[in-house]
Amino acid sequence: MEVLDVLNLGEIAQYFSKMAMFPVFDLAYYIVSILYLKYEPGSVEVSRRSPVASWLCAMLYCFGSYILADIMLGACPIDYFHNNSHILLATAVWYLIFYCPLNLFYKCVAFLPVKLVLVAMKEVVRARKIAAGVHHAHHAYHHGWFIMVITGYVKGSGVALMANFEQLLRGVWKPETNEILNMSFPTKASLYGAILFTLQEAHWLPVSKSTLICLFTLFMATTKVTLTARHSHGSPFALIESWVCHLLFGSPLSVAEDAHDHHAPPPAAAPAVPLFPAKTKEELSEGTRKRKSKKAE
Amino acid sequence: MEVLDVLNLGEIAQYFSKMAMFPVFDLAYYIVSILYLKYEPGSVEVSRRSPVASWLCAMLYCFGSYILADIMLGACPIDYFHNNSHILLATAVWYLIFYCPLNLFYKCVAFLPVKLVLVAMKEVVRARKIAAGVHHAHHAYHHGWFIMVITGYVKGSGVALMANFEQLLRGVWKPETNEILNMSFPTKASLYGAILFTLQEAHWLPVSKSTLICLFTLFMATTKVTLTARHSHGSPFALIESWVCHLLFGSPLSVAEDAHDHHAPPPAAAPAVPLFPAKTKEELSEGTRKRKSKKAE
Amino acid sequence: MEVLDVLNLGEIAQYFSKMAMFPVFDLAYYIVSILYLKYEPGSVEVSRRSPVASWLCAMLYCFGSYILADIMLGACPIDYFHNNSHILLATAVWYLIFYCPLNLFYKCVAFLPVKLVLVAMKEVVRARKIAAGVHHAHHAYHHGWFIMVITGYVKGSGVALMANFEQLLRGVWKPETNEILNMSFPTKASLYGAILFTLQEAHWLPVSKSTLICLFTLFMATTKVTLTARHSHGSPFALIESWVCHLLFGSPLSVAEDAHDHHAPPPAAAPAVPLFPAKTKEELSEGTRKRKSKKAE
Numbered sequence: 001m002e003v004l005d006v007l008n009l010g011e012i013a014q015y016f017s018k019m020a021m022f023p024v025f026d027l028a029y030y031i032v033s034i035l036y037l038k039y040e041p042g043s044v045e046v047s048r049r050s051p052v053a054s055w056l057c058a059m060l061y062c063f064g065s066y067i068l069a070d071i072m073l074g075a076c077p078i079d080y081f082h083n084n085s086h087i088l089l090a091t092a093v094w095y096l097i098f099y100c101p102l103n104l105f106y107k108c109v110a111f112l113p114v115k116l117v118l119v120a121m122k123e124v125v126r127a128r129k130i131a132a133g134v135h136h137a138h139h140a141y142h143h144g145w146f147i148m149v150i151t152g153y154v155k156g157s158g159v160a161l162m163a164n165f166e167q168l169l170r171g172v173w174k175p176e177t178n179e180i181l182n183m184s185f186p187t188k189a190s191l192y193g194a195i196l197f198t199l200q201e202a203h204w205l206p207v208s209k210s211t212l213i214c215l216f217t218l219f220m221a222t223t224k225v226t227l228t229a230r231h232s233h234g235s236p237f238a239l240i241e242s243w244v245c246h247l248l249f250g251s252p253l254s255v256a257e258d259a260h261d262h263h264a265p266p267p268a269a270a271p272a273v274p275l276f277p278a279k280t281k282e283e284l285s286e287g288t289r290k291r292k293s294k295k296a297e
Numbered sequence: 298m299e300v301l302d303v304l305n306l307g308e309i310a311q312y313f314s315k316m317a318m319f320p321v322f323d324l325a326y327y328i329v330s331i332l333y334l335k336y337e338p339g340s341v342e343v344s345r346r347s348p349v350a351s352w353l354c355a356m357l358y359c360f361g362s363y364i365l366a367d368i369m370l371g372a373c374p375i376d377y378f379h380n381n382s383h384i385l386l387a388t389a390v391w392y393l394i395f396y397c398p399l400n401l402f403y404k405c406v407a408f409l410p411v412k413l414v415l416v417a418m419k420e421v422v423r424a425r426k427i428a429a430g431v432h433h434a435h436h437a438y439h440h441g442w443f444i445m446v447i448t449g450y451v452k453g454s455g456v457a458l459m460a461n462f463e464q465l466l467r468g469v470w471k472p473e474t475n476e477i478l479n480m481s482f483p484t485k486a487s488l489y490g491a492i493l494f495t496l497q498e499a500h501w502l503p504v505s506k507s508t509l510i511c512l513f514t515l516f517m518a519t520t521k522v523t524l525t526a527r528h529s530h531g532s533p534f535a536l537i538e539s540w541v542c543h544l545l546f547g548s549p550l551s552v553a554e555d556a557h558d559h560h561a562p563p564p565a566a567a568p569a570v571p572l573f574p575a576k577t578k579e580e581l582s583e584g585t586r587k588r589k590s591k592k593a594e
Numbered sequence: 595m596e597v598l599d600v601l602n603l604g605e606i607a608q609y610f611s612k613m614a615m616f617p618v619f620d621l622a623y624y625i626v627s628i629l630y631l632k633y634e635p636g637s638v639e640v641s642r643r644s645p646v647a648s649w650l651c652a653m654l655y656c657f658g659s660y661i662l663a664d665i666m667l668g669a670c671p672i673d674y675f676h677n678n679s680h681i682l683l684a685t686a687v688w689y690l691i692f693y694c695p696l697n698l699f700y701k702c703v704a705f706l707p708v709k710l711v712l713v714a715m716k717e718v719v720r721a722r723k724i725a726a727g728v729h730h731a732h733h734a735y736h737h738g739w740f741i742m743v744i745t746g747y748v749k750g751s752g753v754a755l756m757a758n759f760e761q762l763l764r765g766v767w768k769p770e771t772n773e774i775l776n777m778s779f780p781t782k783a784s785l786y787g788a789i790l791f792t793l794q795e796a797h798w799l800p801v802s803k804s805t806l807i808c809l810f811t812l813f814m815a816t817t818k819v820t821l822t823a824r825h826s827h828g829s830p831f832a833l834i835e836s837w838v839c840h841l842l843f844g845s846p847l848s849v850a851e852d853a854h855d856h857h858a859p860p861p862a863a864a865p866a867v868p869l870f871p872a873k874t875k876e877e878l879s880e881g882t883r884k885r886k887s888k889k890a891e
Contacts, residue, residue: 046478047546048546048547048548048549049478049548050477050478050479050480051542051545051546051548052477052480052488053475053477053478056477070371071671072670072671072672073670073672074371074664074668074669074670074671074673075371076369076370076371076437076444077368077369077371078369078370078443078444078447079371079444081441081443081444081447082438082440082441082443082444084440084441084442084443087443098546099545099546099547140670141676143676143678144675144676144678145678146672146675146676146678146681147672147673147675147676150672150675164762168461168472168475169475169477169478170478171472171473171474171475171478172472173472173473175762175765175766175767176765176767177765178647178762178763178765180644180646180647180650180763181640181643181644181647181763181764181765182644183644183646191646245645248645248693249641249642249645249692249693250642250693251642251643251645252642343775344843345843345844345845345846346775346845347774347775347776347777348839348842348843348845349774349777349785350772350774350775353774367668371668372668373666373667373668373734373741374665374666374668375666375667375740375741375744376668376741378738378740378741378744379735379737379738379740379741381737381738381739381740384740395843396842396843396844465758465769465772466772466774466775467775468769468770468771468772468775469769470769470770
């Protein structure tokens with residue numbers, strides 16, 4: 001019985017890891033990505049003033065991971081643009097999100113239940129991209145473990161890693177921060193995922209690739225959906241990371257931040273701001289929201 | 298009779314589209330490009346303080362389109378630099394424009410009638426570059442229409458698209474604007490030209506390539522010469538674009554700008570400035586000049 | 595006797611130019627490079643806050659020249675990362691310099707006599723890199739003299755040429771200066787070295803490559819060790835360059851700077867500061883130190 005179960009699970013994982021991403025999952029990916037672009041302050045004005053710049057940003061949001069991975073591997077950066085149907089689909093999504101009359105499409109996809117489904121589907125694509133990136137790099141460099149991790153990382157993080165330059169396209173320049181200095185959850189998870197997939201590719205991890213894809217997708221989808229539902233910018237890795245960084249790199253234990261979340265002492269939170277000037281407005285308002293909700297409790 | 302005419306025109310177009318660009322037309326291209334570099338505020342000081350930086354900027358102005366196109370197609374970015382004679386010619390032009398005793402060479406080529414001829418010749422090269430870029434991309438990606446447009450666009454716009462990074466080389470950083478956000482006439486025309494040449498390459502445009510090159514060159518040369526003669530930064534596409542953007546992208550109709558040109562109402566023009574903070578000093582003084590001339594009329 | 599001497603010298607040069615760089619010399623290169631990274635203001639905080647960003651910066655410091663050269667020749671920028679042992683060695687050095695208990699490793703390698711030996715060894719690697727870069731470009735472009743110079747230059751200068759972007763990774767942005775505008779001694783020497791090696795590769799210089807490597811290494815090592823020992827940021831080329839630039843490019847003769855060094859007239863030195871706003875704090879304090887020592891004399 002057990003054996004059968006395992007066999008079935010393996011088969012399901014196999015089937016899942018072979019499932020075509022285009023067009024349904026890719027569509028969800030494009031919608032969520034361009035939704036995040038519309039959230040960026042100033043992006044709506046740019047879409048009015050310069051549709052070309054807005055379209056380019058949208059393309060970077062949708063295909064940034066392919067562009068970066070191609071740059072990293074020395075290939076043609078716009079190679080992915082020969083997939084005309086993908087570009088046209090992403091263009092249609094961009095048009096609907098930014099210019100649909102009455103903002104109808106935006107309101108539909110930004111409606112939380114719909115958005116949660118789309119976010120989960122986006123994570124399915126992300127996991128597949130990381131696996132494909134690592135596999136591609138493994139094909140080019142058989143023992144280039146670092147190259148495999150970097151390619152997988154870049155494939156998973158996408159536009160976040162080149163956010164500074166994407167913002168520059170919209171006339172925004174924030175040099176004091178970048179995604180490497182202040183990694184968000186998806187970027188961190190992509191890094192860890194890329195390491196896992198590299199270990200699997202090197203046969204140091206005793207699981208099949210399809211199982212790993214399945215498990216990683218499950219983890220990413222559930223975590224990201226939970227975070228999105230709770231409007232949280234936290235990370236499930238925070239506690240472990242805090243300790244590991246403290247032991248390995250002598251980083252200060254982030255007790256201040258934990259206190260800030262659980263007991264909300266305003267005097268302690270105040271000096272934290274100059275230490276992390278890179279905190280975005282979004283994150284800060286997030287903190288305020290949390291503190292208020294704690295007080296309400 | 299008609300047939301003969303057509304035949305002759307076709308032959309002329311054929312001959313024109315096969316005409317060698319090096320050295321005469323390329324020389325004009327280098328002269329006009331490096332002239333524009335010298336117009337940039339601060340570029341003369343840079344040429345005194347750091348000739349290497351000035352030379353690099355001059356090379357970017359002359360060969361930026363090749364560099365960008367090579368980057369886009371994943372080739373060696375400095376591939377064009379193996380044409381030693383082209384580089385030496387451009388270097389000679391750079392030296393003469395920046396360091397010629399009594400500024401003699403600069404005064405000659407900046408003399409309006411001479412400059413108009415050179416500008417017209419530069420547009421001949423530009424049209425050929427766009428056609429070559431689209432053709433090159435078509436060779437690499439048979440159905441990559443987007444790649445063909447992007448390559449042609451980049452080949453036609455050249456350094457303008459990387460102006461931010463070219464300025465950075467001279468120690469200037471203006472992140473609040475870029476060529477995509479505020480397209481100048483040559484950049485816009487390159488984009489439209491790239492689309493036309495791509496349509497031709499895809500056989501969706503019922504003209505031969507040589508005829509298209511001929512017509513596009515004629516349009517570019519006459520328009521650019523007219524704009525240069527009138528010291529104008531306007532664009533013949535403005536009216537159509539304004540309506541198309543209004544219909545497709547909900548952009549506000551640029552009546553304010555038209556009013557600003559024709560009736561010059563200072564109170565209406567005033568609030569336009571914070572809306573377009575990216576307007577260069579040159580454009581602003583241009584506007585002032587226009588208003589004054591209108592008043593004089 | 596003379597012939598024997600020459601033979602022996604030639605053999606020594608031959609042996610020297612074939613000597614393996616890994617691991618001893620490369621180790622010295624990594625140590626000195628990451629030492630310079632630690633000298634950068636803010637880099638220690640970055641190493642505490644974001645070890646990933648710090649590690650990436652360290653890799654850029656160690657392998658920036660390979661990355662840039664690969665970019666220039668259109669190859670995979672992270673190609674060098676398939677040398678796992680090199681990356682692991684550099685990572686170990688980075689870890690020891692930034693996180694060693696009691697800062698022990700840093701104190702050892704920053705101890706002047708040790709540092710001077712390491713600096714000399716680093717210059718051995720630099721000379722070899724320039725020669726390899728020129729040779730590699732020569733292999734790809736037989737008559738591409740400019741490409742050979744650029745590749746050699748980039749191989750010798752390494753991270754300095756992309757300092758702006760390396761700083762951006764650490765959240766620092768100083769657009770008003772860059773290594774091309776204000777070349778330091780190693781960057782300048784790399785440029786001249788690249789020109790020499792290109793001339794040699796073109797058989798316009800009547801010396802064998804091994805002899806040239808030997809002589810260039812000797813020059814670089816002695817000069818850099820002297821400069822490091824004297825904590826000087828000067829350049830042995832200053833006088834010749836000043837005259838050549840004056841004759842060729844009309845640059846003002848740097849008498850003001852010489853006066854500033856020898857007679858220290860405060861009123862003359864004062865207006866020089868706004869002219870060179872790019873002067874680093876280090877250089878300025880250097881100037882102050884020099885003036886003080888002159889006064890003491």
